[in-house]
Amino acid sequence: MQNETETPLNTSTLVADPAAVVLVVDDEPSICWAFEKMLSQQGHQVLTASSAEEGLSLAEKHSPALVLLDVRLPKEDGISALPKFLAATNNAAVIVMTAFGDLDTAVSAIRNGASDYLIKPFRLADAQRTCRQALRSALDRRSQPATPHPMPSGQQVLVGQSPAMQQAFRQIALVAASDLSVLITGETGTGKELVAAAIHRNSQRADKPYIPISPVALNPDLIESELFGHAKGAFTGATDDRAGLFEQAQGGTILLDEIGDLPLAAQVKLLRVLEQGEYSRVGDLRVRHANVRIIAATNCDLHQSVQQGTFREDLYYRLTGVRIHLPPLRGRPEDIPLLCQHFLSAMDYPGLDAAIDANLIAELQSRPWSGNVRELKNAVQHAAVVARGRALEASDFPPATPARGEALAPSSATLTDSVAAWATQTLATNTQPLTDLHARFLAASEPALLRIAMEYTAGNRAKAAEILGIHRGTLRDRLRAYQMDASNGD
Ligand SMILES: Nc1ncnc2c1ncn2[C@@H]1O[C@H](COP(=O)(O)OP(=O)(O)OP(=O)(O)O)[C@@H](O)[C@H]1O
Numbered sequence: 001m002q003n004e005t006e007t008p009l010n011t012s013t014l015v016a017d018p019a020a021v022v023l024v025v026d027d028e029p030s031i032c033w034a035f036e037k038m039l040s041q042q043g044h045q046v047l048t049a050s051s052a053e054e055g056l057s058l059a060e061k062h063s064p065a066l067v068l069l070d071v072r073l074p075k076e077d078g079i080s081a082l083p084k085f086l087a088a089t090n091n092a093a094v095i096v097m098t099a100f101g102d103l104d105t106a107v108s109a110i111r112n113g114a115s116d117y118l119i120k121p122f123r124l125a126d127a128q129r130t131c132r133q134a135l136r137s138a139l140d141r142r143s144q145p146a147t148p149h150p151m152p153s154g155q156q157v158l159v160g161q162s163p164a165m166q167q168a169f170r171q172i173a174l175v176a177a178s179d180l181s182v183l184i185t186g187e188t189g190t191g192k193e194l195v196a197a198a199i200h201r202n203s204q205r206a207d208k209p210y211i212p213i214s215p216v217a218l219n220p221d222l223i224e225s226e227l228f229g230h231a232k233g234a235f236t237g238a239t240d241d242r243a244g245l246f247e248q249a250q251g252g253t254i255l256l257d258e259i260g261d262l263p264l265a266a267q268v269k270l271l272r273v274l275e276q277g278e279y280s281r282v283g284d285l286r287v288r289h290a291n292v293r294i295i296a297a298t299n300c301d302l303h304q305s306v307q308q309g310t311f312r313e314d315l316y317y318r319l320t321g322v323r324i325h326l327p328p329l330r331g332r333p334e335d336i337p338l339l340c341q342h343f344l345s346a347m348d349y350p351g352l353d354a355a356i357d358a359n360l361i362a363e364l365q366s367r368p369w370s371g372n373v374r375e376l377k378n379a380v381q382h383a384a385v386v387a388r389g390r391a392l393e394a395s396d397f398p399p400a401t402p403a404r405g406e407a408l409a410p411s412s413a414t415l416t417d418s419v420a421a422w423a424t425q426t427l428a429t430n431t432q433p434l435t436d437l438h439a440r441f442l443a444a445s446e447p448a449l450l451r452i453a454m455e456y457t458a459g460n461r462a463k464a465a466e467i468l469g470i471h472r473g474t475l476r477d478r479l480r481a482y483q484m485d486a487s488n489g490d
Pocket residue numbers: 060061155156157158159160186187188189190191192193194195257297299339342373374377471
């Protein structure tokens with residue numbers, strides 16, 4: 001991006017635009033940085049990714065309104081990934097970024113559904129104008145009535161034949177018809193967000209906005225303002241009145257993902273919305289009416305959070321009235337063949353019927369899938385790329401990740417011996433019959449593992465969670481449970 005000759009930014013007019021989630025996919029860190037700075041100054045939430053694959057998983061999770069997509073990316077290029085971004089987002093605007101002389105690519109990108117393109121190197125002022133126009137038309141499109149009960153795109157279809165998933169489907173159908181708030185529980189990657197989207201899509205609010213919000217992705221100092229809006233002068237930097245996400249979702253549905261991460265002050269406001277259908281912007285006493293259905297999701301034990309004082313008890317009981325639980329994938333192996341077919345068919349994999357044989361299915365069903373359906377989806381996509389059109393084999397799949405708890409599985413004789421000695425001694429020294437040996441083992445061994453991961457990442461929880469292969473919220477809960485949460489977070 002060229003910065004020297006640009007016209008000055010007119011931020012006073014920009015802050016009036018509604019805040020949106022913007023995704024920048026570029027392997028040049030300087031480009032990501034420049035967009036992040038420019039767009040976050042305008043109040044947008046900016047996510048960045050250095051590859052199409054990483055970008056797609058963020059797009060699926062956060063449904064950005066605008067995607068800035070570079071053409072030249074390390075693995076899959078931007079042009080071939082474009083349809084996937086369009087499918088993974090709800091009518092996002094996609095701006096394709098190309099190098100000089102690559103105009104033909106840009107033109108074909110527009111033909112394939114991109115909203116606009118930018119030719120590198122570009123001036124900041126041009127980029128700003130293009131982003132603004134694209135965002136406006138995307139937000140307009142999103143707020144316009146959609147076709148009633150649109151067919152879900154391949155990305156949004158919930159697949160499952162196990163009794164547990166059939167039960168979940170029944171519950172979705174029942175609650176969709178009502179306007180009740182719902183709590184969706186389940187381990188990471190079990191499909192909670194898909195369920196929330198399905199409830200919205202099948203409800204009377206289907207033609208109104210559906211806004212998934214992840215409190216951990218919001219600036220903790222501004223979270224109340226992001227959710228409920230603020231009045232001009234409410235705090236330093238509040239230069240204008242601003243509507244929050246609840247206002248943008250008016251008439252529609254909000255998904256509060258990882259609800260356990262919501263700060264206590266925002267929990268109070270949320271309870272008021274749930275009980276009285278009212279809220280006020282930060283710094284503004286005027287009572288506003290919220291016509292929004294609230295769906296919450298969590299992969300942690302909210303009841304434990306209540307006991308630890310980090311989650312309000314009244315809110316807990318208000319939310320747990322209707323609960324849909326998604327069991328882990330290892331508890332419903334009969335869903336694995338169907339899911340594999342589904343993910344391969346979404347990739348238009350040739351010879352679908354013969355692509356996976358019974359032996360391979362049995363091998364996949366024996367894996368622990370601690371990342372659940374998300375891990376299976378990534379593994380199938382990985383295997384399909386390696387197999388390049390032939391029938392898939394076990395060796396095409398990435399190695400199985402260890403089961404929870406098995407992460408501590410001994411890799412050396414010394415560790416094995418220590419675990420065996422510990423278990424023998426614990427059993428021998430207990431006078432009462434034991435019923436919680438596994439929990440005791442975790443409590444004895446897990447703190448050391450967490451401490452090392454936290455030290456290794458200099459206290460950065462997001463990185464530590466990545467290394468451990470667990471969700472950030474889970475790590476936070478464990479650190480809290482072991483009273484190891486004095487560090488700064490991320
Ligand atoms: N039953 C299913 N059928 C088809 N795809 C699924 C199913 N369950 C999950 N997926 C896919 O797995 C991925 C993870 O799903 P999702 O984001 O809904 O999980 P989650 O439980 O909300 O995870 P997290 O707690 O980490 O936010 C998505 O790509 C989703 O499309």
